[in-house]
Amino acid sequence: MPVPAQTGRGGADAVRRTAPVVRRPPPPRAPAARRMPNPRLTGLGTGLFCGVTMFVLACLDQLLFGASMVLYGVLFLPVCALTAVWVRRGDLVTAPVVVPIAFTFGLLPVADDSGGGLAGRFMGLVTALALQAGWLYGGTLVAGLIVTVRKVRLMSRRAAQRRAARRPV
Numbered sequence: 001m002p003v004p005a006q007t008g009r010g011g012a013d014a015v016r017r018t019a020p021v022v023r024r025p026p027p028p029r030a031p032a033a034r035r036m037p038n039p040r041l042t043g044l045g046t047g048l049f050c051g052v053t054m055f056v057l058a059c060l061d062q063l064l065f066g067a068s069m070v071l072y073g074v075l076f077l078p079v080c081a082l083t084a085v086w087v088r089r090g091d092l093v094t095a096p097v098v099v100p101i102a103f104t105f106g107l108l109p110v111a112d113d114s115g116g117g118l119a120g121r122f123m124g125l126v127t128a129l130a131l132q133a134g135w136l137y138g139g140t141l142v143a144g145l146i147v148t149v150r151k152v153r154l155m156s157r158r159a160a161q162r163r164a165a166r167r168p169v
Contacts, residue, residue, distance in 0.1 A: 040086065040087070040088035041083075041086050042091055043091040046083055046094050046095055050079060050080075050098050050102035051102040053079050054075075054102045055105055055106050055109065057076075057106065058072055059109045067111075072110055073134070073138075074135075076135055077138060077139050077142055079102070080139035080142045083143055084099075084143040084144075089150070092151050095147050099139055099140050099143045100136055103136050103139065107129065108121075108125065110128070111127070114127075
């Protein structure tokens with residue numbers, strides 16, 4: 001906006017213009033701060049991640065909550081989702097396979113040994129699997145759905161690339 005100003009000569013009024021305000025954009029954020037971690041696990045890595053995570057969560061459940069099977073089942077669902085999201089494209093089929101194995105492996109610390117010994121531990125594991133089958137099926141379903149959506153998106157992206165490559169220029 002023009003601002004009247006006086007010049008030093010003869011009192012004549014002159015109009016002095018002010019420079020526009022220049023706003024600079026904020027500095028860019030670091031790449032690590034912009035996005036969440038996005039690891040890509042192989043089939044073996046997926047099995048190890050899921051199995052070790054479920055075993056550690058089961059040990060914590062046993063230690064802190066006295067082997068709450070509901071808590072174990074609830075914690076199993078996000079582990080299944082992370083497993084399905086973090087598996088790499090070439091190994092998508094492994095996620096729904098390793099999830100039930102990891103669930104069973106994680107049950108070892110929280111399953112009731114009912115009388116001790118190897119046979120008692122085995123019976124406790126079988127009983128826990130039978131009673132917690134809903135969580136097992138639910139987690140496997142979560143992993144299967146996520147993997148299926150990822151596979152469909154991958155297939156459609158590849159089909160679009162093939163169509164674009166065939167299109168005349």
